[in-house]
Amino acid sequence: MNLALVRFALRRIVSAAAFALIVAASAFTLTRLAPGDATTELVASGARPEVIARERARLGLDRPFSQQALAWARGMLRGDLGESSMFGRPVRALVLERAAATARLAGLALLVATLIGLPLGVISGATPRHWVARLTAPLSLALVSILPVVGALALLLLAASTGWLSIEPGAIAVPALALALPLAASLERLQAQAVRDVVSAPDLVAAAARGIPPHRLIWVHASRQSLRPVLGVYGVVIGSLFGGSFAVEVITAWPGLGRLMYDALRGRDVFLVSGCALAGAVCLTAGNVIADLLRAIVDPRARETS
Amino acid sequence: MMRGHDTGPAMTPAQRVGRAILVAVALGALLAPWIAPHRAGDQLTDRAYAPPTRVRVHDAAGFHAPFFYPQTLTDRLRRQFGVDTATRVPLVIGRGALLQSSAGDQPLLLLGADSLGRDVFSRVALGARWSLGVTLLGALGALLIGAMFGAFAAVAGGRADAWLMRFADFVLVLPAVYLVLVLRALLPAVLSTADVFLLMALLFALAAWPHVARGVRAIVAVELRRDYAEAARAAGAGRWRVVAHVLPATRGFLAAEMILLVPALLSAEAAVSYLGLGFPEPTPSWGTMLQEAANVRVLTEAPWMLAPAAALFIVVFALQLAGARASTRAVFFDSLASHASDPS
Numbered sequence: 001m002n003l004a005l006v007r008f009a010l011r012r013i014v015s016a017a018a019f020a021l022i023v024a025a026s027a028f029t030l031t032r033l034a035p036g037d038a039t040t041e042l043v044a045s046g047a048r049p050e051v052i053a054r055e056r057a058r059l060g061l062d063r064p065f066s067q068q069a070l071a072w073a074r075g076m077l078r079g080d081l082g083e084s085s086m087f088g089r090p091v092r093a094l095v096l097e098r099a100a101a102t103a104r105l106a107g108l109a110l111l112v113a114t115l116i117g118l119p120l121g122v123i124s125g126a127t128p129r130h131w132v133a134r135l136t137a138p139l140s141l142a143l144v145s146i147l148p149v150v151g152a153l154a155l156l157l158l159a160a161s162t163g164w165l166s167i168e169p170g171a172i173a174v175p176a177l178a179l180a181l182p183l184a185a186s187l188e189r190l191q192a193q194a195v196r197d198v199v200s201a202p203d204l205v206a207a208a209a210r211g212i213p214p215h216r217l218i219w220v221h222a223s224r225q226s227l228r229p230v231l232g233v234y235g236v237v238i239g240s241l242f243g244g245s246f247a248v249e250v251i252t253a254w255p256g257l258g259r260l261m262y263d264a265l266r267g268r269d270v271f272l273v274s275g276c277a278l279a280g281a282v283c284l285t286a287g288n289v290i291a292d293l294l295r296a297i298v299d300p301r302a303r304e305t306s
Numbered sequence: 307m308m309r310g311h312d313t314g315p316a317m318t319p320a321q322r323v324g325r326a327i328l329v330a331v332a333l334g335a336l337l338a339p340w341i342a343p344h345r346a347g348d349q350l351t352d353r354a355y356a357p358p359t360r361v362r363v364h365d366a367a368g369f370h371a372p373f374f375y376p377q378t379l380t381d382r383l384r385r386q387f388g389v390d391t392a393t394r395v396p397l398v399i400g401r402g403a404l405l406q407s408s409a410g411d412q413p414l415l416l417l418g419a420d421s422l423g424r425d426v427f428s429r430v431a432l433g434a435r436w437s438l439g440v441t442l443l444g445a446l447g448a449l450l451i452g453a454m455f456g457a458f459a460a461v462a463g464g465r466a467d468a469w470l471m472r473f474a475d476f477v478l479v480l481p482a483v484y485l486v487l488v489l490r491a492l493l494p495a496v497l498s499t500a501d502v503f504l505l506m507a508l509l510f511a512l513a514a515w516p517h518v519a520r521g522v523r524a525i526v527a528v529e530l531r532r533d534y535a536e537a538a539r540a541a542g543a544g545r546w547r548v549v550a551h552v553l554p555a556t557r558g559f560l561a562a563e564m565i566l567l568v569p570a571l572l573s574a575e576a577a578v579s580y581l582g583l584g585f586p587e588p589t590p591s592w593g594t595m596l597q598e599a600a601n602v603r604v605l606t607e608a609p610w611m612l613a614p615a616a617a618l619f620i621v622v623f624a625l626q627l628a629g630a631r632a633s634t635r636a637v638f639f640d641s642l643a644s645h646a647s648d649p650s
Contacts, residue, residue, distance in 0.1 A: 141626060145622040147572065147573040148577070160602045161606055161609075243484065246487070246577060247483065250581060265488060280484065
């Protein structure tokens with residue numbers, strides 16, 4: 001661990017925290033200033049004005065926005081995210097629960113995708129005539145074209161008609177695969193490209209000339225060098241996973257942040273919306289920071305930027 | 307990163323196939339009202355979840371002009387349908403639609419019917435206009451905003467450039483689906499179809515521009531230092547005049563960006579409409595139509611309800627083929643590939 005790396009890490013973490021706070025504050029402001037609030041449904045149901053007024057007072061909606069925002073910010077400093085008006089529970093517990101579910105889903109998908117995608121990418125990049133590579137190329141082109149919504153529905157159909165995968169509520173196989181398969185294909189293609197770029201590099205030609213056996217050349221020398229560009233996209237991969245997991249969660253009824261966020265928005269649950277935004281931003285930037293740090297460790301040049 | 311005019315070598319067969327599919331889809335969407343045998347809202351009596359009618363040219367008696375067997379509802383409760391193989395319903399061309407049933411009481415259901423007895427084929431065809439239209443308009447909007455923002459930052463330079471790009475990076479990290487969802491959910495839920503169309507396109511543009519801006523800024527910043535920009539400046543062109551000379555250099559980049567944006571925005575449209583925040587009934591969009599399909603019973607008993615998902619797949623696949631270069635470019639949900647290729 002050298003000083004430059006530590007400084008880089010600190011800078012990244014501080015900007016990540018700022019990012020998460022800005023996202024949460026924007027979500028709070030937007031939700032609060034948008035037309036309608038948590039009592040809109042009560043109004044629509046024809047409740048008496050006194051009842052609505054009492055409910056608004058209980059939720060603190062009758063106070064001016066500046067006061068509400070101040071109270072929210074003060075709570076944030078103490079680690080209190082307020083109470084959800086829909087669930088009548090503290091936002092922090094709710095959000096932690098759901099964020100853990102999303103993180104588990106995304107983590108598993110990332111792991112599966114990496115384990116499938118990278119080795120296949122090395123094979124198709126280094127030995128394009130190998131039968132594995134010939135099989136992978138069209139398959140990965142097809143898988144890359146599967147949008148999260150489409151993949152989730154197709155896997156649901158497959159699971160329901162064959163019984164190969166469980167479709168019980170809480171079963172992780174369908175949502176995880178729906179996320180992992182297109183990602184595996186993307187990683188395979190990136191890895192293949194990286195290996196293709198590397199195998200013709202002078203140092204590898206020299207290594208081959210020294211008589212290093214091909215499999216060692218591919219799996220040790222080329223793989224290690226091709227790691228850098230692939231690692232470089234992991235931050236983006238995590239962002240994509242997050243976006244993709246939204247549709248997948250909603251379709252497969254996975255109790256993650258996506259669904260909670262949607263419900264909170266629908267119910268104009270101000271504290272819950274900003275809590276979800278905060279949790280999402282934290283997960284997203286945590287993933288990005290980890291990816292950046294890994295890249296900075298592998299590639300000293302990356303420490304210079306940002 | 308690609309720059310400038312990207313004619314390159316001749317098109318690969320894969321690119322040709324991809325383009326052909328895209329042209330076919332575009333024509334299908336444009337001509338949808340003349341292709342669809344039914345209107346989007348037409349509810350056919352006794353046809354809820356009716357299976358697709360198979361078009362045949364051959365039966366026991368030999369070959370015929372294209373026809374299908376009439377369908378009858380045999381069990382209303384279990385929604386079972388039988389076909390009467392004794393009679394043939396011939397198809398006719400050009401009676402209000404490209405292909406139409408010749409018998410008024412025997413509708414042609416190429417892709418079956420949904421829960422309200424509406425023709426899925428017609429709805430997929432008509433829905434293509436809304437889904438693809440809003441995606442394309444949104445993508446064009448994102449290109450426009452991104453190009454203007456990026457060019458402005460590059461010309462402004464210095465501190466303004468740094469802050470503008472910081473803002474772009476901030477928006478870039480937010481997943482587009484969430485951004486669209488939040489903004490859409492906070493606006494009135496019930497809007498007319500035309501309003502939804504414009505609003506969604508605007509939200510897509512607002513969610514997707516930062517990546518374009520980054521690329522355009524990088525290209526413009528480099529081009530501004532080249533000789534021809536210098537020459538323009540020496541000839542007395544002002545800052546903005548020079549930008550007008552430089553912007554065409556981003557053409558290749560913008561084309562590649564379009565291929566990344568369309569799948570990402572189609573995905574966002576599908577997800578947001580799926581949640582019921584898209585086009586109002588009975589206007590079909592592919593995402594809205596999939597709402598019904600995400601139910602295990604419907605999936606197993608009426609798998610034709612997945613037709614919009616198949617349509618989404620075909621469009622994205624064709625885009626991949628059309629955009630594929632000799633060296634592959636991968637596209638994940640977002641814009642992974644362009645990140646991989648630009649090391650910044």
